[in-house]
Amino acid sequence: MLEAIKQPWPWYVAGALIGLTVPYLLLVGNKSFGISSSLRHMCAACLPANIKFFQYDWKKEVWNLFFVGGIALGALLAAQFLSDPNPVVLSEPTAAYLAEKGITDTTSLMPSEIFSWDQLFTLRGLIFFVIGGFMVGFGTRYAGGCTSGHAIMGLSSLQWPSLIATCCFMVGGIAMTWLILPFLLTL
Amino acid sequence: MEQAFQHTPTPQELADLKARELDAICVNESELVHPWWHNLKYAAWGILFGIVFVKAEIVSWFRIQEMFRFESFHMYGVIGTAVVVGLISVLLIKRTKAKTIYGEEIHIPNKEFNKGQIYGGLLFGLGWAITGACPGPLFAQMGAGFGVISITFLSAVAGTWVYGLLRDKLPH
Numbered sequence: 001m002l003e004a005i006k007q008p009w010p011w012y013v014a015g016a017l018i019g020l021t022v023p024y025l026l027l028v029g030n031k032s033f034g035i036s037s038s039l040r041h042m043c044a045a046c047l048p049a050n051i052k053f054f055q056y057d058w059k060k061e062v063w064n065l066f067f068v069g070g071i072a073l074g075a076l077l078a079a080q081f082l083s084d085p086n087p088v089v090l091s092e093p094t095a096a097y098l099a100e101k102g103i104t105d106t107t108s109l110m111p112s113e114i115f116s117w118d119q120l121f122t123l124r125g126l127i128f129f130v131i132g133g134f135m136v137g138f139g140t141r142y143a144g145g146c147t148s149g150h151a152i153m154g155l156s157s158l159q160w161p162s163l164i165a166t167c168c169f170m171v172g173g174i175a176m177t178w179l180i181l182p183f184l185l186t187l
Numbered sequence: 188m189e190q191a192f193q194h195t196p197t198p199q200e201l202a203d204l205k206a207r208e209l210d211a212i213c214v215n216e217s218e219l220v221h222p223w224w225h226n227l228k229y230a231a232w233g234i235l236f237g238i239v240f241v242k243a244e245i246v247s248w249f250r251i252q253e254m255f256r257f258e259s260f261h262m263y264g265v266i267g268t269a270v271v272v273g274l275i276s277v278l279l280i281k282r283t284k285a286k287t288i289y290g291e292e293i294h295i296p297n298k299e300f301n302k303g304q305i306y307g308g309l310l311f312g313l314g315w316a317i318t319g320a321c322p323g324p325l326f327a328q329m330g331a332g333f334g335v336i337s338i339t340f341l342s343a344v345a346g347t348w349v350y351g352l353l354r355d356k357l358p359h
Contacts, residue, residue, distance in 0.1 A: 011265045014239050019272025019273045022272075023279075026295070027280075029225075035323040039343055053351035057203050067233040070235075072237060072330030074240070075237040076237075077238060088250075108333075115336065117334065119335070129336075133340065133342025134314070134346040136311060136314040136315060136322065137344060139312070142303045146322050147321040150304075151270070155270045158277075161298045161301075161304050162298055169312040172308065172309040172315070173251075173313070173315050176255070176316035178255075
């Protein structure tokens, strides 16, 4: 049993559990699923700086911070006790493409060639951590939600603005992956 | 549950709700007031969520690359199944007029269109492909022991803050 759990979980198990988050949150507390708002609540809690956008009682949204805290804790438990000793199995064309760009370490979920501390003060680190992270935070708030708030909660409740947002997420991601990332990976 | 009590919102609280609802999809005002530990039910689901994120490799930069390169079905399967399950759940909740465990009526706020969903959506997509993470996986990557992601996370908080600062000047 434990051996089976340690294997990578199939998409339908993960998808079903993630989908069930929508009714769970609605039923236990009338909450709409969304994660990127937690970043806003952190701004409102720590550095509202008289900005109107952060002038609200963040304590009323504290459930969201409990939720993301749980995500970090769950990930810690999974990495400590349920981790799969085998390398990540990549599709062959992706593996070949990344190898061509010098990324071959699939022993963990993130390639150590990019996501390690010794990359922090390099051009690569600046782009992959600082600029990339900034675009995620700025973009999700500008769009009014992320993959959870728009793609899952928004589409589940048939909101067409969420469909537009989801399409834009995909267009942005595809453009980056095909047009810009091939160059960034060689830096 | 037994400690919850009804509470009518004051004008000031309503103004506060308006501020929170700005550009957010996930605001619901409850008229019930609960002690803090009621939030543990969100933490509990978050823990399950974090385990799923790691075990299905959704937090992996590699899986995001595969998705945007159209070289694996995995992520499309995850998101597609989640949407279908969510859709059916929302339909059932509406159809049966289900109430929350505290007996409140379930309310799903409507999302209004603005151009931010296009500009912001594109910008987030660009960042998603670089970092291999949307906001949820950022928390999971840090929890799973990738310490350097804390820099990505702080940058994302900074991005949110700068958006708040510039909000009035941006096209919406």
